Amino acid sequence: MNFFLSYIILAEIFAIVALSTNFLVGVIGIFSVSQAAIMGVGAYAYAIAVMAGIPFPLALLLAIALCALLNVATSLPSLRLEGDYFVVTSFGLQIVATAVFMNWSAVTGGTSGIAGIPAPRFSGLSFDEPENFVFLSTFALALASASYWLLMRSSYGRTLHAIRLDELAAVAAGRHVLQMKLGISAVSGAYAGLGGALYAIFMSFIDPSSFEIHVSVLILTMLVVGGARTLAGSILGPFIILAVPQMLTLLALPPHLIGPLRSLAFGVILVSFMLWLPKGLAGRKI
Amino acid sequence: MLFLQLIADGLVNGCAIGVVAITFTYVYTTTGVFHVSHAGVFTLGGYLAWYLSKEGIPFVLCVVLAMLICAAVGAAIEKGIYEKLLKRQATPLVQLIASLGLLAVLQNLVAILFTPNVLQFESIAWRMNVLHFGPIDLTIPQVLTVLTAFAAVYGLIYFSTKTNLGRRIRAVASNRTLAEITRLKPFEVYVYVMAISSALVVLPSVFIGLDQAMQPYSSVLVLLTAVIAVISGGLGSIRGAFSASLVMGIVQNAVLIVVPGRWSIALTFTLFIVFILFRPTGLFATKIRRAS
Numbered sequence: 302m303n304f305f306l307s308y309i310i311l312a313e314i315f316a317i318v319a320l321s322t323n324f325l326v327g328v329i330g331i332f333s334v335s336q337a338a339i340m341g342v343g344a345y346a347y348a349i350a351v352m353a354g355i356p357f358p359l360a361l362l363l364a365i366a367l368c369a370l371l372n373v374a375t376s377l378p379s380l381r382l383e384g385d386y387f388v389v390t391s392f393g394l395q396i397v398a399t400a401v402f403m404n405w406s407a408v409t410g411g412t413s414g415i416a417g418i419p420a421p422r423f424s425g426l427s428f429d430e431p432e433n434f435v436f437l438s439t440f441a442l443a444l445a446s447a448s449y450w451l452l453m454r455s456s457y458g459r460t461l462h463a464i465r466l467d468e469l470a471a472v473a474a475g476r477h478v479l480q481m482k483l484g485i486s487a488v489s490g491a492y493a494g495l496g497g498a499l500y501a502i503f504m505s506f507i508d509p510s511s512f513e514i515h516v517s518v519l520i521l522t523m524l525v526v527g528g529a530r531t532l533a534g535s536i537l538g539p540f541i542i543l544a545v546p547q548m549l550t551l552l553a554l555p556p557h558l559i560g561p562l563r564s565l566a567f568g569v570i571l572v573s574f575m576l577w578l579p580k581g582l583a584g585r586k587i
Numbered sequence: 588m589l590f591l592q593l594i595a596d597g598l599v600n601g602c603a604i605g606v607v608a609i610t611f612t613y614v615y616t617t618t619g620v621f622h623v624s625h626a627g628v629f630t631l632g633g634y635l636a637w638y639l640s641k642e643g644i645p646f647v648l649c650v651v652l653a654m655l656i657c658a659a660v661g662a663a664i665e666k667g668i669y670e671k672l673l674k675r676q677a678t679p680l681v682q683l684i685a686s687l688g689l690l691a692v693l694q695n696l697v698a699i700l701f702t703p704n705v706l707q708f709e710s711i712a713w714r715m716n717v718l719h720f721g722p723i724d725l726t727i728p729q730v731l732t733v734l735t736a737f738a739a740v741y742g743l744i745y746f747s748t749k750t751n752l753g754r755r756i757r758a759v760a761s762n763r764t765l766a767e768i769t770r771l772k773p774f775e776v777y778v779y780v781m782a783i784s785s786a787l788v789v790l791p792s793v794f795i796g797l798d799q800a801m802q803p804y805s806s807v808l809v810l811l812t813a814v815i816a817v818i819s820g821g822l823g824s825i826r827g828a829f830s831a832s833l834v835m836g837i838v839q840n841a842v843l844i845v846v847p848g849r850w851s852i853a854l855t856f857t858l859f860i861v862f863i864l865f866r867p868t869g870l871f872a873t874k875i876r877r878a879s
Contacts, residue, residue: 326680330678330680331680332680332683332684334687375860377864385621385679386818386863388621388623388683388814389811389814389815389818389859390859390860390863392807392811393811393815393856393859393860394856396807396808396811396852396853396856397852397853397856397857400849400850400852400853401853403849404849404850404853514807518687518691521684521687522688525684557703558699560703561695561698561699561703561803562695562699564691564694564695565691565692565695565696565699567688567691568688568689568690568691568692568693568695569688569692570688571684571685571687571688571689571691572668572685572688572689572692575672575677575681575682575684575685575688576668576671576672576685579677579681587678587680587681
């Protein structure tokens with residue numbers, strides 16, 4: 302039962318991060334392969350803040366705000382230039398983040414990471430146990446989904462779609478394209494920060510390998526499989542993709558091959574979906 | 588003297604990065620695909636050469652065979668994936684995601700077929716031999732890196748300006764629609780470009796592997812450094828990309844005097860982000876050509 306609950310919780314956390322990626326890849330149509338890095342910053346920020354004695358809501362807010370800020374700061378140069386520069390800064394951000402997690406040992410604990418991250422308690426109810434935590438993660442996903450849904454239907458969301466379809470026309474219609482893109486980067490960063498903080502709470506242990514480039518590719522695969530731009534796609538994707546490693550464990554494979562085989566499977570999935578089903582299972586055209 | 592040695596090592600690294608950079612920009616400016624899986628071909632080439640040399644095949648033959656196989660792989664990627672996507676008018680984003688998926692496939696295939704661990708060319712005895720150039724010591728693989736890099740750069744420049752196929756490639760790169768009308772067969776040209784680039788990128792892969800070691804996943808970093816050099820040098824210029832790579836190689840090594848090695852990657856990318864903010868067109872300002 303716990304095993305199944307953990308799967309649900311992790312899928313819910315990754316759904317929040319997939320929504321964060323969806324804002325970039327699906328909504329404004331820019332490539333991102335650094336969502337795990339932003340998520341990692343959220344996780345580390347939360348862990349460090351909580352362990353320094355800052356109360357749970359404040360630490361969560363801090364993680365979210367920091368990620369929003371970081372996402373804006375790193376996307377600023379690329380948003381000005383559009384297109385392929387974002388690929389480089391995105392990859393770059395991922396690699397720099399991993400280097401910082403690994404090497405800034407005084408703060409991040411280096412390769413050994415941070416262990417024993419306390420879970421919040423509310424009126425005697427501790428979120429240590431998956432049975433309780435699942436309510437927290439479901440609530441967070443519901444909140445994220447609702448705000449995603451509302452945002453996409455607001456005039457702001459519609460303008461974002463217009464920017465993706467024809468940026469020049471949006472500029473000509475007097476929209477502040479750069480400001481709007483920066484705004485959505487901030488929102489995307491905030492979602493990733495929330496996902497990261499929840500991840501830190503649930504696992505109670507974080508290390509650099511949890512937020513490597515493989516994880517960013519994993520998140521992108523979730524989005525691609527579920528389908529870009531829709532709410533259903535971002536939620537469906539993580540549930541499907543997180544089931545893949547479970548299925549691989551059913552085939553009796555030599556342990557040292559499991560990691561590469563899993564990544565190989567994700568690569569094959571990415572290529573196949575782009576070739577035959579770029580919309581994903583429940584998404585729109587990208 | 589340490590400083591001179593660091594500069595020389597940086598120059599060698601720059602040459603290796605440079606070959607990756609010019610081949611990447613060759614693909615990018617011609618086909619318009621942000622060919623991330625170039626890093627996967629890079630990895631594959633190195634491991635193929637390693638495997639062949641372990642089987643007792645003469646080293647030169649190993650390199651040539653690895654280049655041929657990678658050329659075939661590159662052509663197959665173009666035919667099997669990029670061409671299909673391009674004909675269906677997929678967005679650059681879709682091509683990029685497909686390329687990223689392909690990168691994961693290539694790297695992990697290498698890890699599964701050979702080994703996911705760090706590995707060295709044990710069967711090549713001369714790889715540790717050192718040549719002395721005044722105060723500077725270079726290993727034979729390092730010297731070969733430099734020689735093959737310059738051969739690749741000038742070979743590619745000669746090829747694209749003096750031969751018919753090279754001129755045809757440039758024509759397709761500058762205007763695909765016009766090339767199609769004048770029967771230059773752009774899709775056929777793309778296959779050649781991918782084959783040439785994939786073959787050339789084996790060279791730095793093998794010589795870096797010989798000099799240091801190989802690991803299936805480290806090539807992403809090499810490619811990224813190369814792409815940064817391509818952008819800094821001004822997209823679309825072979826000479827620009829190579830010169831910028833040399834500068835980057837030297838700078839990356841020279842900063843080791845003041846910054847610990849583990850921070851040099853972070854420093855490079857941070858510098859790049861700042862640089863791109865102020866000089867979006869690169870050092871040798873040419874027009875930015877976007878993949879659209």
